[in-house]
């Protein structure tokens with residue numbers, strides 16, 4: 001493509017297939033303790 | 047749903063439901079402006095004074111093909127999948143309030159300077175062990191369990207910390223569990239022995255400091271009113287260094303009194319810290335240092351400034367991590383987690399020195415939310431279900447929000463503090479969150 005550069009594909013939809021194991025870290029624990037950004041967590045399976 | 051914005055000359059387009067993120071050039075970005083409501087011919091007509099019809103034509107075709115591939119204007123297919131993951135609730139993370147007391151008297155402390163609105167008390171090893179038994183039992187088949195050793199100031203009750211950690215470890219094998227510990231401390235009591243112990247036993251250490259000396263000392267002071275910066279800075283530096291600048295966070299809070307908080311983040315970076323988290327205060331409305339809607343424009347600018355500086359430093363090989371700008375686009379959490387958020391009140395609970403269970407550390411002391419006691423071991427499942435049932439689709443604001451799969455519905459405690467309802471998010475928090483996600487996407491677009 002000439003006008004659009006894709007920097008990330010349909011990763012959310014793809015995660016439907018493997019998701020939901022629940023082994024990952026809970027959000028607040030890692031650093032924040034007052035507010036929540038879940039997207040910066042990582043998946044245990046990666 | 048799509049979300050588009052320009053920052054520092056880069057046009058970024060996110061397809062909310064698929065998770066795709068694109069950089070558009072100016073023609074394509076303008077085409078997108080008209081794309082949904084106009085025919086191909088009409089778009090060419092509208093934009094042709096500015097761009098050649100060939101370029102416009104190409105851009106439209108590229109957008110068409112992204113749409114066909116499900117990477118633009120894709121449908122939300124997740125709401126019905128929530129039910130699939132709706133298993134019996136499991137508790138997999140604990141926040142242990144090792145001590146409801148503190149050797150500082152920080153002005154903004156949500157724990158009311160350590161006592162959480164109650165007595166100054168210490169957790170006994172017995173309660174701590176019962177809490178470990180409780181999470182082992184309530185976690186079902188989950189293997190990875192997290193325990194955050196929290197306060198007040200947990201190092202004021204360090205012997206109990208050690209006993210609890212030993213006990214948890216001694217149970218791992220039998221129950222097929224893997225405990226991960228985090229300790230949050232103000233660093234006042236750190237010494238060589240404690241440092242070594244923490245490095246051996248804690249997966250993560252959270253070290254509280256707000257940034258510049260004058261900012262830190264105005265908020266974080268001792269019982270006698272003197273600031274703690276000079277005391278803690280060398281200890282925190284040493285701790286971070288001893289962990290190889292990884293698996294820790296320096297954690298600060300900004301308030302209305304330092305709206306220029308990017309200076310504090312950069313101050314911490316200049317001190318050599320690589321893992322930095324500085325966050326907006328959670329405070330009652332009109333308490334003085336609470337962040338207000340009128341502060342938002344300044345705060346937006348601060349986040350942008352910080353993103354710009356961060357990229358600049360990364361290019362120079364002097365980068366650092368800013369927790370709220372870290373987004374793992376390709377390997378981040380699965381959608382199941384993104385819909386649910388922090389897990390407070392069902393996956394994650396807090397335990398007080400007396401063993402009382404609350405949905406999270408921010409709810410401690412609000413007896414309406416008391417869920418039980420570890421000594422009795424029974425959980426109030428109504429409260430648990432109430433929290434578990436809350437997700438980005440049950441919150442009206444969130445279901446319409448483009449940032450929902452990144453923010454995951456915000457902080458229940460914040461929502462409750464401001465709107466007396468865990469399902470109505472706190473507006474200022476939302477606006478800041480959205481700005482942070484934009485900045486994070488821009489950082490990605492720059493290759494970092």
Ligand code: SF4
Nearest residue numbers: 444447453455456476
């Ligand atoms: S930013 Fe606000 S509205 Fe959007 S998902 Fe987060 S809490 Fe919900």
Ligand code: SF4
Nearest residue numbers: 028388406457458459
């Ligand atoms: S409700 Fe807020 S403070 Fe409590 S665990 Fe969730 S994000 Fe953290």
